[in-house]
Amino acid sequence: MDMGLNKILFFAFCSIFASNLHSQKDTLVVNLKAFSLSFSKVNDFSKGYSSILITDSLGTRNIRSLTDVLKFNSFIYFKENGLGMVSSPSFRGTSAAHTAVIWNGININSQLNGQVDFNAISSNSYDKITVRSGGGSVLFGSGAIGGTVHLDNLINFSKEEKHKVLANYGSFNTQHISYDYVKSNNKSFLNIGLGYNKSDNDFSYLDSNLTNENGSYLNYNFDVNYGYKLNENHQFKIYSSTFFGDRNLSRTLNAPSNDGYEDINSKNLLEWNFALSSKEVITSRISYIFEKFKYFDNNQNKSIFSDGNTQRKIGQIDYNNSISRKLKLNAILGFESIDAWGSSFGSNTRNIFSNILSLNHQLTKKLSYGVQIRQDIQSDFESPFLYSLGIEQQFNQNYTLSINTSKNFRIPTFNDLYWEPGGNINLRPEESYQFEIGNAISLKNISLQINGFYIRSSDLIQWIPNPSGIWSPKNTNETRNLGIEFSVNYKTSIKDHFIGINANYSYTDAKDLETKQQLISVPKNRLNGLVNYQHKNWSAFYQLLFNDDVQFLVDTIPAFQVSNIGVTYELSTLKSKPNIGFVINNIYNTKYQNTLNRPMPGINFQITTTINF
């Protein structure tokens, strides 16, 4: 009852606020060059939140998948169903659907299961990969509870033309070829990317006479990013990313498999940046996102399959105002229409209106805060009012303290609502409150970040058998996650020797409040580290990952420690500066699993080459 009134008030509030701001229009011309909406969300409107820019630590290392990148460089634990197979994240002990992936500002979590398969995203397609810890539902929507992963493409209007070819070959007949082309000037920007990955992925399981049968995969990606600067006030940008994957789903230690899985997803975004003044920018966005999968019970008989399809149409008006150097404001009105259809859930539509208001204020030279609020209006159920507050206090040059608190949510997916049999149309959104303290210490060569977090989630949706024995989702679980994250970044150079060290450690205690038991699939302790060394034309790295025991139902996945090493040589005498590298994965031939009874490969090798022209 009251909710309806609240919504009306909220709308009214938004429009009044917006119109007030319009009256402050300025005549100065803004340079939109450095303006990117998606980053500004992470940078400007994330006061009190910490994030790690992953792309900084990638260097020349060539990476197999987004899972590989993030598991060695972030706090996220990946439940990877074997190398290259479906891979879902667990961030701060939350479930797979509680990490949101934001592609150029748009939440791309599946509308069917709420998750993102990190092995169905090409890691070479993005200029910037950022991991932001903590809830971000106000800015990033449903599922942004544990944290968010941001994939961004940069569009720059500066003169440049370059080609880059990457070709890798490794154990188990693993092939990667990609091509990236950029041509830009002060008027336009064009980037085309093509990628191809293929692997037989038929490694032998250590201490077993089994091999990773039925594990082969193949995928392609095609990306186009285009920008056009009409004049100083208007810019148009197109982002398009399409991925096609064809995988067999590998066996486990306890069961063979002949399953197959094909998926295609296409993300398209048209953005128009309109600078009203030096301070105000309106960005209008239209996005079309399409996802389709086919699951084969028997990959030798592809005439029989089950499938799922979703189609999203998104429209947004995003208003930014840098009212003063100290005060920034952002209001977003959004509409999204989602259609989903498939073998197991009929055909359904959902419409969402969203209203977001963000404010960033530098109160004094050292104290700043950000406030954000969001109210969605959904066709299927009542959406909770969401908020976020972050405060940063800089005590001195070396030390900044930040705190944030937020309310976040995850809406039931199409599977949850409409799956036949079992779907439950009476589900409510999951709600989650969190509080976090962050300490950033920055010295000459070293920077440290220590975060403590507390997340309390309720009405979590869990699939359990109903009285007639059919698995059906219910708003039942209540969980409490608390933990500490510690990251360190050290850089130094002695003459022409450069050394960089990154390490991330997390301690997570996640409990089901009803059963008082630890949540499944959460490692208590997790550590990853990276050492980069560079000398003249040579560069080398060593990376390691320690993952604690993980409970999975009544079993325990043992703790493991795995390390990779690699070296790259750049032929700087040649104009194209080609480089060639050699990587040894799992150098100690450690037997390990990320998910129960799905062994990962022992020692394996990769040759990498890059040519720029």
Next chain:
Amino acid sequence: MNFKKTVFLAAIAGFLFASCDNDNENELALPRGNYDNGLVIANEGAFSGGTGTVNFISDDYTVTEEKIYNKVNNENIGTILQSIGFNNDDAYLIANAGNKIAVADRFSMKNITVITGDLKNPRYIAFADGKGFVTNWGDGSDSTDDYVGVIDLETNLIVSKILVAEGPEHIIANGDFLYVSHKGGFGSGNTVSVLNATTNTVVTSISVGDIPDELVLDTSGNILVSCEGKAETSWNPSEVLGSLVTINTTTNEVSATLNFASGFHPNGMVLSEGNIYLSTSSSVYKMAESATSIPTSAFINTAVYGISVKENKVYVTDAKNYQDNGSLKIFDASTSTELQDFTVGLIPGKIYFN
């Protein structure tokens, strides 16, 4: 371990004395293995990457042991232990998603061999004419590849496949004939097929109620079939009543159909000492074999995942939340009083007696 052994020896000793008292003819009967004279509980285990396990509980409840097959053989049974079939001293442990059958000595659990070839979603096994017959769903979404695999018990190899209708589930032998309930796999079935064990052929197919599940041989040599029917839900708006169907094994025709009340959709059925026990997910109902109507009130109210009845005791497993270990409860079959409660493995589906 030593403690366990001591307990175990005490238990054996206890058994010997007890047997001297009770049954003089068997006084020389020694246990035929560590797992003689007790209950064998088959736990399905986790679907994703997990393995089935077997719990043992001695008849006098003094010895309980988990994962007995896995421990004795230092190897896993395979994903989803669907059922165990017994042929004399041999146990056939059927791993449904594991597509294998571990053959072991039923009393020691020592592995004899593993059958892996020509199994696809195996479910249940029966024995007739010196052969094993195992129902297979084939690929779940393919309705035309379902079969009963014929196992040569000498070689423990599948030597022949009898193609049958979709979703063959339970199978029982009656002389040289086998009766197979077609529950329907991922679809829904409504037939019982009759196979000739000598010729490995389908003799006939009998229409019964929707989703026929458990099969038992009654005291007059006919087959009782419990049919689940279909509950009314948002995705299935019109209910189909469950039923108890009697098949005359002389004519292979339905001789009686007893419809259950609306909302009663049984998941288990056992015949013991002249009584039929029917279970739903929350209750056990008891009726005389000769009864012509279905009981209206429950005999025991308890969560039921699997049920067995023997020597005036009702054994009921509860899979609980399907994430933690389940339980086995034992009730008095006359008074319905709960006698015992044990923790067993993950998703305990079946109870057998050694």
